[in-house]
Amino acid sequence: MKIAFACDPLDGFKIYKDSTYAMMAEAARRGHEIHVFQHKDMAFEAGKVVANISRVTLTGDNNDWYRLDAPIAQELTAFDAILERTDPPFNMEYIYATYLLELAQQQGARIFNKPEAIRSFNEKLAIAQFPQYIAPTLVSSDTTRIKAFHGEHRDIILKPLDGMGGAGIFRVKDDALNLGSIIETLTDNGRQTIMVQRYIPEITEGDKRILLIGGQVVPYCLARIPQGTEIRGNLAVGGVGVAREISARDREIGEALAPILLKRGLLLVGLDAIGDYMTELNVTSPTCFQEIREQTGFDVAAMFVDALEKQAEAWNS
Known part of the structure; x- marks a missing residue:
């Protein structure tokens, strides 16, 4: 198969722990062709979604682990699989990339995970679709509701809906210390929706x-x-x-x-x-x-x- 990875620049990979690298190495071991491009390399041009895509050769040298061919403008439909492996932040540029990938999919490209699914599954909020498996949870920007949730559960976690790597997570215990300030900060004074959950010991x-x-x-x-x-x-x-x-x-x-x-x-x-x-x-790049x-x-x-x-x-x- 010809497999193209939509991923971050290879020179930033830590190959001893990177899951995308593990995918590439296993696919290459089986004889599949490995190619890479970044979101910024994509374009809608002459009615097709194309990207400047480079073939990758894995060298087996941990210090100099890849060789990149010169990029070639190709339609995404030319590949047997496109793997979306770009790390968050999941910002508007990421959203625009999913629109281009979805258009390529409509033209026949085979994309995993599907761009519409990535866009639809906010990594925090998606759990609300399966309430039988989650702890007591509130999603709101309303100070009164958040304070009432704390009043009921007494020990809570507050976090932004667009965070990654643990950024912006706060715990507030029974004493409610700094609860008002934390709510103001995370919700931008009521302008940003956040998630609040009962603390799980x-x-x-x-x-x-x-x-x-x-x-x-x-x-x-x-x-x-x-x-x-x-x-x-x-x-x-x-x-x-x-x-x-x-x-x-x-x-x-x-x-x-x-x-x-x-x-x-x-x-x-x-x-x-x-x-x-x-x-x-x-769902973006587990x-x-x-x-x-x-x-x-x-x-x-x-x-x-x-x-x-x-x-x-x-x-x-």
Whole structure:
């Protein structure tokens, strides 16, 4: 297959932990052609969605790990699969990119995850579609509602709907210390909608990344455990990742959601859970492939490429 990755610049990859690199390496090992481009390389031109796309050769040298051919303007329909792997922030430029990708899809391009699905699934708010699996949650910009939610639950987490890597997350305990100021800051004085959730004490055991691939649940998760006085387990803020078998509850949630999400065009989803509750659905560029493989031996990238090949075969049949 010819596979094109819509991703960030390769010189910024940390290949010892990057999941996109793991996908590329496994696909290349199987003999597939690897190509790359960035969102900014796309254009709608002469009635077609095209991009300046470069073929990649993986060298096997950890210090100088790739060779890039000169970019060539090509239609996205020329590839057997386009993998959207650009990291957030999910801003308007990202939205515009999904519109171009969706147009390319209408012209025959095969894109995973589907751009419409990426756009429709806000990674925080999407959990509201499955309320049976979430902790008490409020989405609002209204100070009165947020304060009433705190009054009911006494220990809460507040976070923006567009954050990543744990940015902008606050905990407010029973004393309500600085609650008003935090609400003003996060909501921009009522102009921005935020998410508020009951604090889940099992965060001390880890914020679990559960991967759903091709409608199936990866049997291991990565528990990202907060360190010191932190309440956030995100690896970006110093959390320590510990791979472990998923629990019965995690499997229950994953098996319920995985086929639904696949039907909606999401080949790969990073479901986050704390304790028995789902907290996020990550659909832009879910990660943790390499940490799970290194600690358990389970080859997540191989499972992903298996699913990608299956989807491509189904598309051809």
